[in-house]
Amino acid sequence: MSARVLLPWTDIELPGGLAAAYYDGVTLPGDDLSGVEFYVLPYDAGTEPPKLIGKLPSLRAVQALSAGVEALVPLVPEGVALANGRGLHDLSVAEHALALIHAAQRDLPRWFAQQATGSWEREHTRSLADSRVLLVGYGSIGHAIERQLLAAEAVVTRVASHAREGVHGIAELPGLLPSADIVVLILPETEATKGLMGARELALLPEGALVVNVGRGSAIDTAALLAETTTGRLRAALDVVDPEPLPADHPLWRVPCVVITPHVAGGSASFYPRAKKLVAEQLRRFVTGEPLLNRVE
Amino acid sequence: MSARVLLPWTDIELPGGLAAAYYDGVTLPGDDLSGVEFYVLPYDAGTEPPKLIGKLPSLRAVQALSAGVEALVPLVPEGVALANGRGLHDLSVAEHALALIHAAQRDLPRWFAQQATGSWEREHTRSLADSRVLLVGYGSIGHAIERQLLAAEAVVTRVASHAREGVHGIAELPGLLPSADIVVLILPETEATKGLMGARELALLPEGALVVNVGRGSAIDTAALLAETTTGRLRAALDVVDPEPLPADHPLWRVPCVVITPHVAGGSASFYPRAKKLVAEQLRRFVTGEPLLNRVE
CATH class of the missing domain: 3.40.50 (Rossmann fold)
Known part of the structure; x- marks a missing residue:
């Protein structure tokens, strides 16, 4: 047979x-x-x-x-x-988003670099607790991320393509960005999401804000993000970038307040x-x- | 006045x-x-x-x-x-424990090392979801960690100094270690907790298990942990060690499957x-x- x-x-x-x-x-x-x-x-x-x-x-x-x-x-x-x-993949992606957020808030890249030289220098860090997190994209992955953020006592605001009870519409984004400590993008690639976070939107974020992307790289204007992170005004933690793979000589790799993982959020x-x-x-x-x-x- | x-x-x-x-x-x-x-x-x-x-x-x-x-x-x-x-400090310590666990499960040290060379090599990783986590020490920090672990769909078993409803007593630890993927130590330093995780206890953990310590370094026999991680049989993510500060030339700093942060869990x-x-x-x-x-x- x-x-x-x-x-x-x-x-x-x-x-x-x-x-x-x-x-x-x-x-x-x-x-x-x-x-x-x-x-x-x-x-x-x-x-x-x-x-x-x-x-x-x-x-x-x-x-x-x-x-x-x-x-x-x-x-x-x-x-x-x-x-x-x-x-x-929802849970795997959500978990990786939390890993990226924790790493950025608790300065893990710094401690890992110190580990390489055996240095016990200490300093206080940011925290995820009390942070105001803007979830942009509120499907099943966004929901799984939210559950974990709330357990960590972060304060969550939801944004989706269309406004509904408890969820802001994407048109409200400019008004929400100025009071976000962390923005998490969990968006599919569509005509509407391409370049959603451009120079103008990034400029609306407060000093020190963290931009996290676990959706599609095209949602962020890479050149604009490079500019805002190179000055140190914004931080970023990215599992997806545009283009992918990011060329080895791309300057985004070397920005000190940017963390990049190679599109591995879903594969655990x-x-x-x-x-x-x-x-x-x-x-x-x-x-x-x-x-x-x-x-x- | x-x-x-x-x-x-x-x-x-x-x-x-x-x-x-x-x-x-x-x-x-x-x-x-x-x-x-x-x-x-x-x-x-x-x-x-x-x-x-x-x-x-x-x-x-x-x-x-x-x-x-x-x-x-x-x-x-x-x-x-x-x-x-x-x-x-409960929430700060709990959050750092999650940061360490996520970093170890999702291979963050590997991705950060790749970032330094601009490498887009991908591989599947472990996950926190579905992992069997043994919380050793179940006070307010343990409770805060548990809340976040459950939100990430990990499976939690509680251990405290005295058995009570829903919590195993410390005497049951040897029977619980063989089925733990992750052990999180959140213990104060007392005569009872010193050296709690010695060579014999570590040997009971399954291959690949992760040992996390955000309590006091003395709860783990450092030499025994060094031996088990050097062979790669166990992994570790430590915010506290014994001695502290860990001397710059201590071999534990250089073990590939060990992550160390310099006692910064409480300070965020x-x-x-x-x-x-x-x-x-x-x-x-x-x-x-x-x-x-x-x-x-």
Whole structure:
């Protein structure tokens, strides 16, 4: 019997009668793939796995493990279902946002540099507690970040594309920036979010404010941020930048009050159990004929 | 009129009729201090401020801003009240514990090192979410840490000196260590806590476990921790060490999977508003004759 499902991990419990082959994105399995009806794309495994979509004649459903699937849509044949990995990375991204904020507020880069020379110089630092944090983007990641910020006794103000109860609309941003100690950007890349934080918006932030980005790099005008951080007026903690990868000789790397991680917020251990739980549920639905979760239309 | 209170900050609102002098621990004020009845010690200002206690003939009360006042007790004359700063640093210490945990789980030292060379190498990391965290010491700091850990979806087990509802006793520690991904020590220095984590206890932790210390350095046998981290079997994130300061040539500074900050957990911005609020309340009580809070007997 040829495989009916193609999975990236071998430790998924299969509903009865389902034959599986395994592909982690590196080496294609020797199995006969002509019967594969359900394909779970390996996560963050480069450009080869998506190409396979067009080579599976029996395909009925593709499960992606990323939230954004814009690049996959044109590859999925008419009549084949596509489901995304919405939510699987939320906690990982939220956690990394907290790591960046803590690192910046508690001067971790300074202490790590001192560690290299064995220096016990001490100084008081900023704190996250009592800080006024502006969350720009209030979906499930923003919500997870907020929960952790509130537990740390920060004061949170929410901003989303559209105003609603308890959430400011994006048009109100200029009026909110002057009283923010920390701005956290958690925005998808759209025409509306590109360059949202330009020179004018950054100038509205108070001296010493921290700009955090765990959404998409394009939300910030990199040249404007470089200017404001080079003078030391603003600080930044960035997991995403524009362009990506940031060229090795880009001056943003060397600004003392800027912390950069190479787009690693989503890729941590907490992703896997959540992804496997989703895939197990999707396989159950596939077998029983129930509609898949996270369908992309 | 000579000063009746001696304070470290000038921005405290004084109850009616109270004359104050100010001493930040650096330069003694020119004021006549013979009438000082209430002395608020400057925080973390070295050995001079405590010496002043014995030179104030009208003294009736000393307010310390640290939680531990063992060193002050012998300096306070019979009949003079001593109050400590219990709770003022809790949030700051808890926050720093989270900063250390996040840094270790999300590989921040690696990314910061890469930043220095402009390298965009990516890799998946550990996560705090789903991690099994053993909180050893469950007072107010432990409680504040727990709140933040739970918001990050970690799984928390509590240990304190005495077992109580929902909290394991310290005698159960050996049975709990083998299933801990992260151990956080938040213990005062007592005869019972000295060397609590020795070679035998550390050996009970699973491969890759993270040892965090924000209490007192003496709770860990430094040589044993050095041995277990040098092999890479355990990781550590330490704000306190034994001895302190750690000598510049101590090998613990250079272990790749060890992060050290120089006892800075308590000293962050969130301390000041809390300390000022306590002092304002104590001055009110002093003037009205009500008993002081945080009295040390």
